Amino acid sequence: MCCYRIPLQKYKKTSICSLKNKKSQKLQRIEAFLSTFVPQKNKKMKDIVILYSGGMDSSVAIYKHAERIRLAVTFNYGSKHNLREIEYAARNCKKLGIEHHVIELDLNKMGFVSDLLKSGGAIPDGHYEDQNMIKTVVPFRNGIMLSIAAGIAESIGCDKLMISNHAGDHAIYPDCREEFIETMSKAISLGTYNHCQILAPFTNLSKREIALIGKEIGVPFEDTYSCYNGQEIHCGTCGTCTERKEGLAGFDPTVYQR
Secondary structure: OOOOOOOOOOOOHHHHHHHHHHHHHHHHHHHHHHHOOOOOOOOOOOOEEEEOOOOHHHHHHHHHOHHHEEEEEEEEOOEOOHHHHHHHHHHHHHHHOOEEEEEEOOHHHHOOOOOOEOOOOOOOEOOOOOHHHHHHOOOOHHHHHHHHHHHHHHHOOOOEEEOOOOHHHOOOOHHHOHHHHHHHHHHHHHOOOOOOEEEOOOOOOOHHHHHHHHHHHOOOHHHOOOOOOOOOOEOOOEHHHHHHHHHHOOOOOOOEOO
């Protein structure tokens, strides 16, 4: 009986290491590819469309929730101060790297009556709680804007809307009150496939409380605009200027005419 001796091949240690390195590199590439499908725990999803006027309240909201905001929408609805608002809104969106859309919606041509609109009378002076400030109410303005924003949100895959109404609005603006926001949110949820909902973080906060939040997180209030008269320098006497003064007292960078 014959025996055959099979010669063994000798492998260098370096070639074995080379094979291990190639395998390691391949695994790393696979793991890197698979990781793109796994949500990162510390990365917030951009799921919010915000109604952004460029005023101090909505500016605090956009700075506070910037990581979650996919899109900011500003409505050019024909008010006396719209062009100023749009300018400041665009400025802050650019600073934050947030996409910004301006929606043309001229209510002057649709029969709306309000002194806030270009077709209306003079803007009254005073505080929001004064009876004459009812003249600045634009009928169902928030309801109209939220409805349009809800359609946009669903179209781009967002299921949250954000609005910056606050407690000081409740006196004369029915579409800023908590019961309206809750009911509107339910209606929008029922009317959208993705059950879009409204976030209204300032509903029960005063202007002062919102301003203090903004101060804490470093909102540049000098880059916000509030005056209903739409002049380059805030008038200082209209309802929104009066509230702005109260809210920012002690750290107000605004220049007022009076």
